[in-house]
Amino acid sequence: MSDGKEMRRPGGRSARVRAAVHQATLELLEERRWEEISIPLVAERAGVHQATLYRRWGTMPALLDDVVDEWxxxxxxxxxxxxxxxxxxxxxxxxxxxxxxxxxxxxxxxxxxxxxxxxxxxxxxxxxxxxxxxxxxxxxxxxxxxxxxxxxxxxxxxxxxxxxxxxxxxxxxxxxxxxxxxxxxxxxxxxx
Amino acid sequence: MSDGKEMRRPGGRSARVRAAVHQATLELLEERRWEEISIPLVAERAGVHQATLYRRWGTMPALLDDVVDEWxxxxxxxxxxxxxxxxxxxxxxxxxxxxxxxxxxxxxxxxxxxxxxxxxxxxxxxxxxxxxxxxxxxxxxxxxxxxxxxxxxxxxxxxxxxxxxxxxxxxxxxxxxxxxxxxxxxxxxxxx
The missing domain is CATH 1.10.357.10 (Tetracycline Repressor, domain 2)
Incomplete structure (x- = not known):
C-alpha cells in the first residue's frame, strides 16, 4: 500500500493478479508437460510482470501450493x-x-x-x-x-x-x- | 552387435545398463523434485555415459515410460x-x-x-x-x-x-x- 503504483484499490488489483496467474497456471498445466512450465511462461500467459510473480510466489512449487489452496x-x-x-x-x-x-x-x-x-x-x-x-x-x-x-x-x-x-x-x-x-x-x- | 565395444554379452550389458538407469531414476524421483531431474543427473547417478541415455531413451518422459513399463x-x-x-x-x-x-x-x-x-x-x-x-x-x-x-x-x-x-x-x-x-x-x- 506504500507503493504508489498500487495505491488505487490494492486489494482489487492483487486479487485480479492472483486470479490471472492461477488461470494461466491451470491452462499451462493442461497444455504442457510440467517440466516445461516456468515462472516466465506463466507471467507471459497471465500478462503480469515476471518480477511480480517472483516477489509474490518465488517458485513454481510455491505457486502450485497457492493454486491448490485457493481451489x-x-x-x-x-x-x-x-x-x-x-x-x-x-x-x-x-x-x-x-x-x-x-x-x-x-x-x-x-x-x-x-x-x-x-x-x-x-x-x-x-x-x-x-x-x-x-x-x-x-x-x-x-x-x-x-x-x-x-x-x-x-x-x-x-x-x-x-x-x-x-x-x-x-x-x-x-x-x-x-x-x-x-x-x-x-x-x-x-x-x- | 556390430559395435565392437558391445560384442561381449551385449544382452547382459544392455540389461545391466537398463537396471542401473531405472534404479537411478527411482532414487532421484524419491529425493528430488521432478523439475530437477535430468538425463545428465540420471547418467551420473547410474554411472552410465550421458550419450548412452540420450541414444537409448532420448528424453526423461521416454525414460519414465520405460520405468513404468518394466515395473x-x-x-x-x-x-x-x-x-x-x-x-x-x-x-x-x-x-x-x-x-x-x-x-x-x-x-x-x-x-x-x-x-x-x-x-x-x-x-x-x-x-x-x-x-x-x-x-x-x-x-x-x-x-x-x-x-x-x-x-x-x-x-x-x-x-x-x-x-x-x-x-x-x-x-x-x-x-x-x-x-x-x-x-x-x-x-x-x-x-x-
Whole structure:
C-alpha cells in the first residue's frame, strides 16, 4: 500500500493478479508437460510482470501450493445440505462435474507434483485439509443422529474412486458418482 | 552387435545398463523434485555415459515410460492362485507392501507425470494395460464358476483406495489391504 503504483484499490488489483496467474497456471498445466512450465511462461500467459510473480510466489512449487489452496477453499468447498446423503451427493457431483473441463485432474496433478521429496510418509497438506473438512461433514451428521460411516470408509468408497478416475482414466460421469454414495451409505445401513 | 565395444554379452550389458538407469531414476524421483531431474543427473547417478541415455531413451518422459513399463510387467505382475480371493489378496498385499519402501508412490507419480497434455480424456497407457490384466483375472475366476464383481467394482473398491493412500496419504498397511478385498467380495456375496 506504500507503493504508489498500487495505491488505487490494492486489494482489487492483487486479487485480479492472483486470479490471472492461477488461470494461466491451470491452462499451462493442461497444455504442457510440467517440466516445461516456468515462472516466465506463466507471467507471459497471465500478462503480469515476471518480477511480480517472483516477489509474490518465488517458485513454481510455491505457486502450485497457492493454486491448490485457493481451489480447496473455494471451488471445492464442502456443502451443508442438512443430510449426509445430500452432502455426499453434492460433493461427489461437484468433484465429478468439473472433470468435464479437466480442472480436477489438473489440481490432483498439482497436488502430486507438490509432494515433498524426502517426506514420502507425510500426507500432503492439501490432503490433510480435505480430510479435516470431510470429518466435519461426518460429525455434523452424527450430531443430527444419523448413522455415519468412518472417515476411512468415506475416503475409500467415495473419494478414492473419484480421484482415481480423474487421474488415471477417463472422468466418471457425474451421474455415476451417486452410485459411490449409495455404496457407502449401504455400509452403514442407510436406505438409498 | 556390430559395435565392437558391445560384442561381449551385449544382452547382459544392455540389461545391466537398463537396471542401473531405472534404479537411478527411482532414487532421484524419491529425493528430488521432478523439475530437477535430468538425463545428465540420471547418467551420473547410474554411472552410465550421458550419450548412452540420450541414444537409448532420448528424453526423461521416454525414460519414465520405460520405468513404468518394466515395473508393470515384472514387479507388479498379477498372481494366479486358483481363487479370486487368493488372487486379490496377493495383488492387494503386493501393491500395499512395497509402499513401505515407496516404490509404488514413485511409480504412480511417474504415471501421473507422463500424462500427455492435450490428451486429458485418454486413459494412460499404463492404466489400460493394468485394466487388461485385472479383467483377465476376473475372466479366469468366472471360467472356474466363481461369482465375480465387475471390473469397475474391482477398480473402485480395491485398486482406487490402494492408489489413493499411496499418492495422497500415508501408505495403507499391507494387513489392511485385506479389508478392501473383503468389501469387494461382499458385493458379490462371497463369504469372507
Amino acid at each position: 480447496s477453499s473455494t471451488t471445492a468447498a464442502l456443502p451443508d445440505t442438512g443430510t449426509l446423503r445430500g452432502d455426499l451427493e453434492v460433493y461427489a457431483a461437484a468433484v465429478a462435474a468439473p472433470l468435464q473441463d479437466s480442472l480436477v485432474p489438473l489440481i490432483l496433478r498439482a497436488v502430486v507434483l507438490e509432494i515433498r521429496p524426502g517426506e514420502p510418509r507425510t500426507p500432503s497438506r492439501a490432503f490433510r485439509e480435505r480430510e479435516r473438512q470431510l470429518q466435519a461433514m461426518l460429525d455434523r451428521a452424527r450430531d443430527r443422529g444419523e448413522q455415519v460411516p468412518t472417515l476411512a470408509e468415506l475416503l475409500e468408497v467415495v473419494v478414492a474412486p473419484l480421484y482415481f478416475y480423474a487421474l488415471f482414466s477417463v472422468p466418471l460421469p457425474a451421474a455415476d458418482a451417486g452410485r459411490l454414495v449409495d455404496r457407502l451409505l449401504g455400509l452403514v445401513g442407510q436406505k438409498a | 508393470s510387467s515384472t514387479t507388479a505382475a498379477l498372481p494366479d492362485t486358483g481363487t479370486l480371493r487368493g488372487d486379490l489378496e496377493v495383488y492387494a498385499a503386493a501393491v500395499a507392501a512395497p509402499l513401505q519402501d515407496s516404490l509404488v508412490p514413485l511409480i504412480l507419480r511417474a504415471v501421473v507425470l507422463e500424462i500427455r497434455p492435450g490428451e486429458p480424456r485418454t486413459p494412460s497407457r499404463a492404466f489400460r494395460e493394468r485394466e487388461r490384466q485385472l479383467q483377465a483375472m476376473l475372466d479366469r475366476a468366472r471360467d472356474r464358476g466363481e461369482q465375480v464383481p465387475t471390473l469397475a467394482e474391482l477398480l473402485e473398491v480395491v485398486v482406487a483406495p490402494l492408489y489413493f493412500y499411496a499418492l495422497f496419504s500415508v501408505p495403507l498397511p499391507a494387513a489392511d489391504a485385506g479389508r478392501l478385498v473383503d468389501r469387494l467380495l461382499g458385493l458379490v456375496g462371497q463369504k469372507a
